[in-house]
Structures are given as C-alpha cells and as structure tokens.
Amino acid sequence: MLEAVAAGIAVVADKPFAPDPATAREIRAAALEAGVPVAPFHNRRWDTDLVTLRGVLDGGALGEVLRFESRFDLVERAGIATGVGGGVLSDIGSHLVDQAVSLFGPIASVWASLDMRDARSLGRDQDGQIDAGFTLEATHRSGVVSRLTSNKAGFLAARRLRVDGVDGTYEASSTDVQAQAAVAGRSPAVDRAGWGVEPAGGTLTTESGTASVPSAQSSYTDYYERFARAVRGEGTVPVSVDDAVHVVEVLDAARRAAESGQVVEVPAA
Secondary structure (H helix, E strand, O other), rough: OHHHHOOOOEEEOOOOOOOOOHHHHHHHHHHHHHHHEEEOOOOHHHHHHHHHHHHHHHHHHHHHHEEEEEEEEEOOOOOOOOOOOOOOOHHHHHHHHHHHHHHHHHHEEEEEEEEEEHHHHHOOOOOEEEEEEEEEEEEOOOOEEEEEEEEEEEEEEEEEEEEEOOOOEEEEEOOOOOHHEEEOOOHHHHHHHOOOOOOOOOEEEEEEEEEOOOOOOOOOOOOOHHHHHHHHHOOOOOOOOOHHHHHHHHHHHHHHHEEEEEEEEOOOH
16 A cells, blocks of 8 residues: 555555554655545445434434444355455444544444454364454444444354433444445446335434434445545545544554453554
8 A cells, every 4th residue: 555655546445454553654754645535445434324324413313423333244254354454443443433533433442342252163274363353332432332243154144223312312223225236236237226225214213203214325336426526626535544544543542452351442543
C-alpha cells in the first residue's frame, strides 16, 4: 500500500486496514503527504440493516441511546484467515467496530474475550492458535456502550442488532441480504431498484407499544461511487483514514484486554 501511495495511486485498503496502530498511522501520514485518496474498505457501513437502524436513530424515537448490541455469526471455519491480520477479530471485528464508531463516535475503552482455537481443529494444516470468535464491550466517548460479538466456528449463522434508548428499543434480525445476493451471483447493476432490501425490517418498541420498521434500501455501490468522486477531486473518501486508524487502535486494545482480562483504554485520535 505504501508503494502505491508513493506512486500517487489512489487506494482502497481492505480490512484490517493495518496489522497494528503504528503501521496504520504510517499509512495515514504517507497518504496526507502524497495527497493521495486512501479509503479503508469498511463497506458494511452500507449494510441494509445498519442503514435501517441509522434511519431509526435519526428519527429520534429512541431518545438518548444507552446500549448497542451487534451480533454477526457465520458458519465459515474454512474462511477464518491465518497469519498476520488473521482471525475473526481482524475480519468481522473490523466491520463491527467501524459500524459502532460510525453510529456512536470514537471509543474510549474496551474489554474483550477471544475464542482461541487450535488451528488444526479448524481444519488447517498448521500448528498454533487462532481466534475463531470474539466478544467486545466498548464504551464510546459519547457514553454509549456497544457489545459486539462474532463467531465463525459455530453451526448457526445469525445477524442481530439491538439498540436501547431512554425512550425505546429497536431490534432486528437480518439475512445479510447484499452479501448473500452477491454470493449467489446477482448484481445491483442488473436490478438496482430491487437490490439491498431485507425481507423484514425491525421492530420499534416504546411506551406506546411495538411497531414494525420497514427495511431501508442500500447498496455497496454507493461506497465505490463516493470513492470514484474522491479520486476525481469531487468529494471526500467514503470512510476516512482517521476512522480506520481508530478502528485499528480499538482492535489492538481489544487484544491486550483479552490477554490481561482488564479494561483497556483506547488512545484518543
């Protein structure tokens, strides 16, 4: 990535954005010095269920938000990457932390637990341990507490969101509709109007009762269109490098928290 930036080439950087905070900051400094657009591939800000939730938050029905819960389990033992940047915390964790940051702002401290497994038990022809899942509890500087969890070594896929506010609770279970459609070979270029809508939305429960919230529509193509405009000098990148550096800082703090069993503070940006 640094070679591309030095050559003046715009970059979309897959997650994890960097293996450690020092490298993440080095990439940010290089991009600023070269004046080259660099965008972390945190495309899941455009997940349909998250866009639906963002609409609920913007509507104000929940009041002051207290807690956010996000669970994303996949049955993908063979899909757990090994080596530098491997493990589910670096993979799904990058997305879930970024989603929480995009909703509720920077994170001040974290506690975490990692589901460490022997690599051979996951079908790998190698020795060593790898995290097949995680639970991370983050306190945002805004005061919101996020509980993020994911596992790829289980036997049941699940995608659930819940937000508790002083005036209401929002809950939703989703099908990860865009990713599943892409895996099935479908494309938003063929049916943009019907793309990225969950079969069901969520529910909003307040003092007045429970009401259904219809699914919003979203598309990952928005990410690429924003990146293209940034490359042409017509706007900013879809996700800032500052946010990517912060996510790497949070993941690093989470690993240290899992090792120590203690809450670990996240450096301020």
